[in-house]
Amino acid sequence: MKSQSRSVAVALIGNPKCGKTTIFNRLAKSASGAVNRPSAGAGQRKLQIIHLGWTISLIELPGVYSLSSQSPEELECRNFLQNEPIDIVLNVLDSCNLDRGLFLTTQLIEMGRPRIYAMNMIDKAQAKGIKLDAASLATMLDGRVVETAATSGEGVASLLDAIIKAAGSLNDYKSMIIRYDGHLEEAIQRVQWMIKEFHPGVLSQAQARWLGIKLLEGDHEIIGKEGDHQRLVEMSRQERGDLARNHGDDCETMFVNARYGFIHGLLEEARVMPVDSRQTFSMTRRIDKIMLHRIVGIPIFFILMWVMFETTFTVGQYPMNWIYALAGWVAERVGASLPGGLFRSMVVDGVIAGVGGTIVFLPNVIILFMFMALFSETGYLFRAAFLLDRLMHAFGLHGKAFIPLVMGFGCNVPAIMACRTIENQRARLIAILIIPFMSCTARLPVFILFAGAFFTRFAGAMVFAIYMLSIASSMAAAVFLSRFVVQGGKESFVMELPPYRKPTARVVLFHMWENAVGFLRKVGGVILIGSIIIWFLQAFPSDIEYSMDYESGIAKLASDGNDEAAGKLKRQRAKEKAEKSYLGKIGLNVAPLFKPLGFSWKDTIAILTGFGSKEVVVASYAVLYAEDLKAAGQKAGLQNAIAGNMKPLSAFAFMAFVLLYCPCLSTIAVIRRETGTWKWAVFSIGFSLAFAWLIAFGIIMAGGLFP
Amino acid sequence: MDKPVKSSEGDTRSKAHPQARSLADLAHGERGVVDKIEGDAVFRRKLSALGVVKGIEIMLDHTAPMGDPRAYFLLGYNLSLRNEDARKILLRTE
Numbered sequence: 001m002k003s004q005s006r007s008v009a010v011a012l013i014g015n016p017k018c019g020k021t022t023i024f025n026r027l028a029k030s031a032s033g034a035v036n037r038p039s040a041g042a043g044q045r046k047l048q049i050i051h052l053g054w055t056i057s058l059i060e061l062p063g064v065y066s067l068s069s070q071s072p073e074e075l076e077c078r079n080f081l082q083n084e085p086i087d088i089v090l091n092v093l094d095s096c097n098l099d100r101g102l103f104l105t106t107q108l109i110e111m112g113r114p115r116i117y118a119m120n121m122i123d124k125a126q127a128k129g130i131k132l133d134a135a136s137l138a139t140m141l142d143g144r145v146v147e148t149a150a151t152s153g154e155g156v157a158s159l160l161d162a163i164i165k166a167a168g169s170l171n172d173y174k175s176m177i178i179r180y181d182g183h184l185e186e187a188i189q190r191v192q193w194m195i196k197e198f199h200p201g202v203l204s205q206a207q208a209r210w211l212g213i214k215l216l217e218g219d220h221e222i223i224g225k226e227g228d229h230q231r232l233v234e235m236s237r238q239e240r241g242d243l244a245r246n247h248g249d250d251c252e253t254m255f256v257n258a259r260y261g262f263i264h265g266l267l268e269e270a271r272v273m274p275v276d277s278r279q280t281f282s283m284t285r286r287i288d289k290i291m292l293h294r295i296v297g298i299p300i301f302f303i304l305m306w307v308m309f310e311t312t313f314t315v316g317q318y319p320m321n322w323i324y325a326l327a328g329w330v331a332e333r334v335g336a337s338l339p340g341g342l343f344r345s346m347v348v349d350g351v352i353a354g355v356g357g358t359i360v361f362l363p364n365v366i367i368l369f370m371f372m373a374l375f376s377e378t379g380y381l382f383r384a385a386f387l388l389d390r391l392m393h394a395f396g397l398h399g400k401a402f403i404p405l406v407m408g409f410g411c412n413v414p415a416i417m418a419c420r421t422i423e424n425q426r427a428r429l430i431a432i433l434i435i436p437f438m439s440c441t442a443r444l445p446v447f448i449l450f451a452g453a454f455f456t457r458f459a460g461a462m463v464f465a466i467y468m469l470s471i472a473s474s475m476a477a478a479v480f481l482s483r484f485v486v487q488g489g490k491e492s493f494v495m496e497l498p499p500y501r502k503p504t505a506r507v508v509l510f511h512m513w514e515n516a517v518g519f520l521r522k523v524g525g526v527i528l529i530g531s532i533i534i535w536f537l538q539a540f541p542s543d544i545e546y547s548m549d550y551e552s553g554i555a556k557l558a559s560d561g562n563d564e565a566a567g568k569l570k571r572q573r574a575k576e577k578a579e580k581s582y583l584g585k586i587g588l589n590v591a592p593l594f595k596p597l598g599f600s601w602k603d604t605i606a607i608l609t610g611f612g613s614k615e616v617v618v619a620s621y622a623v624l625y626a627e628d629l630k631a632a633g634q635k636a637g638l639q640n641a642i643a644g645n646m647k648p649l650s651a652f653a654f655m656a657f658v659l660l661y662c663p664c665l666s667t668i669a670v671i672r673r674e675t676g677t678w679k680w681a682v683f684s685i686g687f688s689l690a691f692a693w694l695i696a697f698g699i700i701m702a703g704g705l706f707p
Numbered sequence: 708m709d710k711p712v713k714s715s716e717g718d719t720r721s722k723a724h725p726q727a728r729s730l731a732d733l734a735h736g737e738r739g740v741v742d743k744i745e746g747d748a749v750f751r752r753k754l755s756a757l758g759v760v761k762g763i764e765i766m767l768d769h770t771a772p773m774g775d776p777r778a779y780f781l782l783g784y785n786l787s788l789r790n791e792d793a794r795k796i797l798l799r800t801e
Contacts, residue, residue, distance in 0.1 A: 066756030070749065099782040100758040218748070252748065256755040285768065288785070292769040292778065386787045390773040393789070399776065492746075492792045494753050497778055497785035 007055040008167035009085060010116075013077060013108070014092035015101050016063030016421075017379070017498040019120040021045075022150035022507065023092055023159070024060045030156050031056075054164050059086070062420070065100070067107040068219065072420045072428075075221065081111055088166055090159075092118045095125035095132060095147070096499075098267060105141065106259040110213060112175040112206025115143035116162050123149040129274030136270040142176035151504050175206045180258050183246065187239045188212050191232075198229045216240055217252045284499040291383050301384055308371040309467055313448065313460040316364035320448075323363070327356030346535055349626035354531025357622025357638060358523050358615050361445035365519050366512050368441055372410045373511035377503035381406060382495065389493055395475045396482025397434075398427035399493045405431070405474065408438025409467070410515065412667040416674055424491030430481050432674055436663035436688055437474040439467055441519070442614040446658045449618055453639040454651040466655050473660055473695065477687075485683075522615055530609055530616040534623045537583035544580045546573065578602075583624075597657065597696045598650030607657065613664050649703040653696040660692035727800060730779065730793040733767040739798035740764050746795040758782045759796065 014020045024045065031049035045060040061080060062073040081089065089108055093101040108115060119125075119132060138145040144162040148155035179185055191212035195203065203211065214222040215236035226233055240251045247254060291297060331352045338344040375381050381403050389399025400422050408415035415435050422428040439447070447466050451459040550573040557566035578584050579601070586608070587601030594604050602624050610617040625641040646654070662685055663671065672681040733739055741763045744751050758781060759765070768785055769778035776789045788796075 066752070068752050068756065070752055070756075097782065097784055100784065103756060103758065250748075252752065253744075253755075253761075256760055260758075260760050285780070285785070288769055288778070292771065294770060294772050298772050386769075386776060386778060387771055389787070389789070390771055390775050399787075492750050492753070493776055493787065493789045494750075494757065494792065495787050496757065497787055499784070 006053055007057070008087045008163065008170075009057045009059070010088045010090050010163055011081060011084075011086045012058060012060045012090045012092060013081075013104070014063060014120075015065055015094060015097075015104060016496070017501075018063065018092050018094040018097075018101065019148075019150040020060060020063060020092045022504075023090075023118055023120060023148065023156065024058060025510070026150055026153050026156040027056075027058060027160060029153070030160055051160055052164060054167060056160075056163060056167075059084075064104065066104055067111070068217075071422070076420075078111075081108075081113060086113060087170055088163060089113045089115045090118060090163070091115055091143075092120050095119045095122045096128060096130065098271065099263060102141075102263045102266070103259060106178060106262060109142065109176060109178055110206075110210045112204065112210060114166060114170060114173045114175075115141070116159070116166055117141055117143055117145045118150075118155075118159055119145060119147045120150055122147040123152065123154065131272040133270040137266070140266050140270065177206075177209065178259070178262055180255070183243060184216075184254055184258065187216055187243060191215055191236050191239060194232050194235055198226075198232050212236075213255065216243075217255055287500055288383065288497070291380070292386060297383075297387050301387055304375075304380070305467075306464060308368070308375075309464045310460045311371070312364050312367045312444070313451075313463050316361075316367050316448075319363035320360045323360045324356075327352060327360065331356065342539070345539060346532065349539075350531050350535025350623055351528065353622040353626040354534065354619035355523055355528055358445060358527050358619045359520075361448060361618070362516060362519055364444055364448055365441040366516050368444065369410055369512050369515040370508060372407070373508045374503055375406070376403075377501060377507055379498045379500050382497050385495060386497060392475075393493075395478045397430060397475070397478045398422050398424065398491050400495055401427065401431035404435060405438055405471075408435045408440060409470075410441060411518075412436055412438065412440050412663060413670045416667065416670045419674065422491075426482075426486055427491045429486050429675060429680070430478055432671060433481055433486075433680065433684055433687070434474040434477045436667055436671075436684060437470060437477055437660055437691075439470040439659050440614070441515075442522075442664065443617075443659055445615060445618040447655055449621065449639060449642070450651050450655050453643040454646075454648045462652075462655075466659055469656060469695075470659055473691070477691065519615075522613065526613045527615055527619045530612070531619045531623055534583065534605070534609060534620050537586070538578065538581045538624065540582055541580075544577055546576060578624075597653050597693070597700055598646060599654060599657075600645065603646070603654055607661065610658065611662055611664075613666075614658065617658060649700060652703075653699040656699055657692045657696040660688055660695055662688050662692070727797045729798060730765060730767075730788070730796040731777075731790045732798075733765075733779075735767055735770070738764055738766045741796060742799040743797045744795060745797065746792070750792065750795065754796070757786055759786070765796075 012020050012024055024047065028047055028049055031051045047058040047060075049056050049058065059080075061077045064071075064074045064077050067074055067078045067081075080086070089111075091105055091108055093105070105115075105117070117137070119134065119137070122132070125132065132147070134145045134147055144166055146155055146159045146162050148159060150156065180188065188209065192208050195208045195211050195215075199208070199211075211222065211226075215226065215232070216239060218237075218240055223233055223236075243254065244250045249257070291300060293300075331348050334352065335344060335348045338347060375384075384406070385399045385402040388402055392399050392402060401419070403421070404415045404418040407418050412435050415438065416432050419428050419431045419435070422431055444463075447463050448459075451462040451466075455462040550569060554566050554569050554573075557563075557569060579588060583605055584601060587605040590608065591599070591601040591604045594607070599607070602621075605624065606617045606620040609620040621642060622638055625638060668681050668685065671684050672678055675681070727742070728739070730739065730741075741759060741761055743761065744754055744759065754760075763781055766780045767777060768780040771777065771787075774790070776787045777793065778785045778787045779793075780786075
């Protein structure tokens, strides 16, 4: 029926790290026609490509090992495949790891949608001496089999052809059935028969069978859905009990064993393994002998982290200075070409100062994302999770939470979404709530600005210290939450350590590019608007009643030749003007809250403006100090301008406060979405504000003890 | 260097099942065959999706700095498990 419109919907599914994403990206490259990227839902990526007259909608589902209702991701995949109008399921498999990967496939077969198989990483399998018989795999798995090596692009074109061929013959598609042994099969038939009674004419043969199998497996979600059909639920429960009594194994285990039996038989026929299959994994295992070493493993981890932050700071410095010089040049040019007055002030002191002041940090952000991509692409992140699980466990966290936590260094929003890989609800909620304490790149500009201004020689070390504080805070928060706030049961830590992969330049660059664009988009959007608002609030009201007649005072001192006193008076006037502006009034009103921390009203303003998005903090400083910079008459930059503003101790407290206070708006929204209730989003705001204040205050107190 | 290390029988038995050895009792490089998986349905479901089923051969490969978790080698890949979970995976006694 779909073939008239010549469009086909394809869902990509596979184990984590099977190369699904690379295939997805490669398919777009191989298409002969246009490519659209419609906005995608949570955790899914969509792509529409035109190829040989067909419109192919690709949807990438999250990586899963199974389609039980175990984790939110598994449930999402299952519901998606069940409810959405998907024509073809593209199952991406790691050719080196079919024994496990095909377990998901058996479940896909049972769901009855037409399938295509991408035997990915075929180059690696061949290098290991694994031989696959694609033709017999295709017969036994009932779907076209294409051997691919996504990293080099090999086979991706044939994959597109296979999709189109399969799409052309959707009408006469009939799904295969995996038959189970005697008693199991009989029970399926009986349940299926009753399902037809309850769902007359609605379900296809394959769907009814799938439902029957799920009921016999005792799948909670499905039993819940069939809750109205009391007799069906009761009957399947009885069948389950009978089977377990007769076989000594519970029903679910019987299904699992049967599925693995099917896989085993299939691979016996279609795969030839090298003589010594144990040796082949050795490269990864050899690297892990060092990386996971009981003594040097943890030091290596810390060295890698330190290298990441040190490079981010020191290497980022050079392009940062160039951009800074460029921004200054633009400001000068624009300033000279525009007529004096409010408009020029808005453009130069507002827009250019704010946007330019933030954009200088783009190199740092890109470098940090490069490291994140490297750690994640090589598979090192999983090792870090392994090394730190015991420690994380002590803090009430799950080892798997480590990966989203590190992602949080990039951006909290995807990090919170990545928590879906944690099956246990309680562990997941704790992870979601502590991720806002992970220092995302939006906060990095603040740290670089402050570290450079107040701790010149130790700037890199200070940034590292802030990141350590970030980790320590999230751990402390985790302990607090797991003790007093979040209730729930125990979790287990079952995680694959995927083989090390050489990161491809393409993926790393893509990751950097994507995040650079995201950063620039923010600069062009929220930061631009924020800068203008702040400029406006500090420029108005323009008719300030001064406490004294500065004009005549300055004129008199200047005519006396007392330039120093005149300059002092000028600065005093600027100070009073700033304090009597709208912004100054707001700041002075809120400032008492931050007085114990040693923050001025300008710092208070910067904090307030950062509520929506933390990059705005630096933009605020840039706008707030635009006047001072001019008054000082130096080109030394923002760092010098703020350096005299507070004590180093307060500066560190300020960095800590900005690190910890209040998740940004997007993060709050994603907490709401992922926890399913506003309760936790609101909790997160209050909790982090209180936490930030206390930590900053603690720093001031501790610093006071050791003057 | 990955030759199975013969551990002396009897001293490393799981407490809950004095007669059966569990995955947690494996020495480095030693192989065992899974016989039975205990624990709740959620745990067993998770393991089955990763290929840990009856009859599978598993070898202890790496141990984390504090002795826990450990990484086991099976079906050509490495799986990490906490010791308390590894204790629920009983091995076949030859």
